Amino acid sequence: xxxxxxxxxxxxxxxxxxxxxxxxxxxxxxxxxxxxxxxxxxxxxxxxxxxxxxxxxxxxxxxxxxxxxxxxxxxxxxxxxxxxxxxxxxxxxxxxxxxxxxxxxxxxxxxxxxxxxxxxxxxxxxxxxxxxxxxxxxxxxxxxxxxxxxxxxxxxxxxxxxxxxxxxxxxxxxxxxxxxxxxxxxxxxxxxxx
Amino acid sequence: xxxxxxxxxxxxxxxxxxxxxxxxxxxxxxxxxxxxxxxxxxxxxxxxxxxxxxxxxxxxxxxxxxxxxxxxxxxxxxxxxxxxxxxxxxxxxxxxxxxxxxxxxxxxxxxxxxxxxxxxxxxxxxxxxxxxxxxxxxxxxxxxxxxxxxxxxxxxxxxxxxxxxxxxxxxxxxxxxxxxxxxxxxxxxxxxxxxxxxxx
Numbered sequence: 364x365x366x367x368x369x370x371x372x373x374x375x376x377x378x379x380x381x382x383x384x385x386x387x388x389x390x391x392x393x394x395x396x397x398x399x400x401x402x403x404x405x406x407x408x409x410x411x412x413x414x415x416x417x418x419x420x421x422x423x424x425x426x427x428x429x430x431x432x433x434x435x436x437x438x439x440x441x442x443x444x445x446x447x448x449x450x451x452x453x454x455x456x457x458x459x460x461x462x463x464x465x466x467x468x469x470x471x472x473x474x475x476x477x478x479x480x481x482x483x484x485x486x487x488x489x490x491x492x493x494x495x496x497x498x499x500x501x502x503x504x505x506x507x508x509x510x511x512x513x514x515x516x517x518x519x520x521x522x523x524x525x526x527x528x529x530x531x532x533x534x535x536x537x538x539x540x541x542x543x544x545x546x547x548x549x550x551x552x553x554x555x556x557x
Numbered sequence: 558x559x560x561x562x563x564x565x566x567x568x569x570x571x572x573x574x575x576x577x578x579x580x581x582x583x584x585x586x587x588x589x590x591x592x593x594x595x596x597x598x599x600x601x602x603x604x605x606x607x608x609x610x611x612x613x614x615x616x617x618x619x620x621x622x623x624x625x626x627x628x629x630x631x632x633x634x635x636x637x638x639x640x641x642x643x644x645x646x647x648x649x650x651x652x653x654x655x656x657x658x659x660x661x662x663x664x665x666x667x668x669x670x671x672x673x674x675x676x677x678x679x680x681x682x683x684x685x686x687x688x689x690x691x692x693x694x695x696x697x698x699x700x701x702x703x704x705x706x707x708x709x710x711x712x713x714x715x716x717x718x719x720x721x722x723x724x725x726x727x728x729x730x731x732x733x734x735x736x737x738x739x740x741x742x743x744x745x746x747x748x749x750x751x752x753x754x755x756x757x
Contacts, residue, residue, distance in 0.1 A: 368580065368583075369579045369580070370579060370580045370581070371578040371580075372575075372576070372577040372579070373574060373575065374575045374632075375573065376572065377571075377717075378570060378572070380569055380570060382569065427670040437575075455669055513575060516716070518693075539662040
């Protein structure tokens, strides 16, 4: 079983007070946790890769916990989430897909069972590649005020034989959300959609 | 976010970054090196016009020196005196002058930084530029008490995709609790410093 070798971690927290409108009494916060790990499958085509998802579970959990910590320590403030991966040049997009299960597992575990699918994106790219991670409401994907995205990246990652894995959590709606649609207060939260 | 923070600098957002390096070229970095940057995006009160007296920006620099240094050490989870190196930088949006960055960074920002970190005999290395949204800011880093500590010559890149807008300024302070991951180019070591003149 390949070992998860972490080269570096990055946690970033955005605190948004306004975007030209009134200053919010409670600022919106968005946090991203990034880990740069060795890609055990870099350099050649390997058919059987799915076992690595289990190996990544502890990392998913640790990153989800670090996000809650970065947002103040209380998982109840988290309203939106997303995840993403950047695969270094020596790997294939499919390696990024290994992050879906362990990343989602980690966040659901920490948030106490979020219902909505975790929005995600992935790409292959070189060091400094930027990734726009999509964000949606944790219990109802259609909540329009919580459709958001957060750009992440690290200047020196991923190297060719690395994977950059990311999880994102937010504390609420866009700072001046006013385009209607399903509101967070209206959701049933049963099917993960509405 | 208390009301008084908004009183002078009109802050649109604050972003903090914490970067930890655990291995380099397969070799463990033990303990991991850690550096944090806190970046505020503020309104540039002098955007779009030439203003001779920049003292308003100097006051904003003083305020942000305290706020961003506090944010950076909180992000690292350390007490101020445990910080080892520091740096500062600013990026002015296209309707501002490079001199606006200078007014924030140089006259008054350093005093509260040093107060929060306990000491800080060395010059705070700095960089500045003008640029558009998503501009990359490379914050130079140097040991806070002895500028010649070679293991701590470093830099940290920060970038915010939606800043600075034309009428904004991005102000960044970086603080570390360590030097480069695997330093081995010699020079003055941190346990050899006297820390009196800010150089050695």
